[in-house]
Amino acid sequence: MDSLSGTELDKTTLMQREYLQLVKALGRGAKGARSLTLEEARFLVTGFHHGYGTRAQLAASLMLMRVRGESIAEIAGVALGIQSTMDPLWQTVGASIDWPCYAGKRDMLPWLLLAAKVLADEGERVLLHGDPHSLSHRRHIGNFVASLGIPIVTSPESAKLALDRVGICYLDADCLTPVVAKFRALHQELGLRSLFQTAIRCCNPSSAPMSLRSYFHPGLDDVHAQVAKAMMGNSTGHQSEQNIGIFKGVQGETEVNPRIATELFIVTAKTQQRLLIPTRLIGMVGVNSLVSKARCDAEQAETLLNDLWCLGELEPLKGEQIEDCNKLNQLAIASVLSTLSMIYLLKGRSRCVEESDKLALNAWQGRLNKVTETIANIELEVS
Secondary structure, eight states, X not given: OOSSOGGGSOHHHHXXXXXXXXXXXXXXXXXXXXXXXXXXXXXXXXXXXXXXSOHHHHHHHHHHHHHHOOOHHHHHHHHHHHHHTSOGGGGGSOOSEEEEEOSOBSSSOOTHXXXXXXXXXXXXXXXXXXXXXXXXXXXXXXXXXXXXXXOEEOSHHHHHHHHHHHSEEEEEGGGTOTHHHHHHHHHHHHTOOOTHXXXXXXXXXXXXXXXXXXXXXXXXXXXXXXXXXXXXHTOOGGGGSOEEEEEEOGGGSSSOOTTSOEEEEEEOSSOEEEEEEOOSSTTOOSOTTHHHHHOOSHHHHHHHHHHHHHHSSOOOOTTOOHHHHHHHHHHHHHHHHHHHHHHHHHTTSOSSHHHHHHHHHHHHHHHHHHHHHHHHHHHHHHO
């Protein structure tokens, strides 16, 4: 730090010099470089947000951490920094489930949306959020929510109204904080991931008591658990009392894969627990390319999701093989049930997987019965 005291510098100049120290700490060479502390990593985001750090300084810092390997403190600090740039009113919307969906899928549809709708019908307040502008070649939930009647919100006020009315809504991450777009632009310009892609998934904008974390690469479950602990240890109020579920999602998305056994890592401020969600579809193969092969356009995808929600099964489209449709139907329903079962375990509504599976099946069947009754009443009124 310069010898000049804070009284001899205005705040902006002082903050700019402090920001520069972050870059120096990371880039002093093999012997002199060090990781950032949690508070320094938080300032890496907030300082850039307030204009104390430059785009070049932020990019250099992100890449220096990327090459060396980001520490838990750095990921947690950046996540806390991102959260601190969000409007505090997001914490007043009263969500009960925070559901970040930032990975998207390569070839499958977001069956998790149907599980989220079931939970909303049961009285949960589900806040979905994601970034459909990043990794645009993937199928993000933001492109499908409207077709399922899930409101798209842009502010805390509109989110609260939607949750009050239907118990579920979707939020584009760009509406949470302007730093999302700035980090995304750096990612696209550099062509490299940074710790931001992990940190944004760890943000719980509404301070919901239950939050999900998904990952793809092995070993990230422990990383997410340690980051969650670090964040809760440096938060106050409701943010320090969260129940967080960490699991390997389908292609990284926050949806349970029914074709493999999934380990659910439940983390709170004081406890850790691991539960195993067993394979639901044993031996099913050849489904990865079904959607991309036969249903690649948006209209067909919307039809599939709505068929499953309203009818409980997928109806074959023109030119399809019945066998392929049956496979996809099994996969879709199994995905919904496995994801619901995971949520029930995380919320403590069941003591074991067998109980949570029964709750999931009953909830799904109950929802189908309600939809059938609603459709029948509408048809009766029309006739």
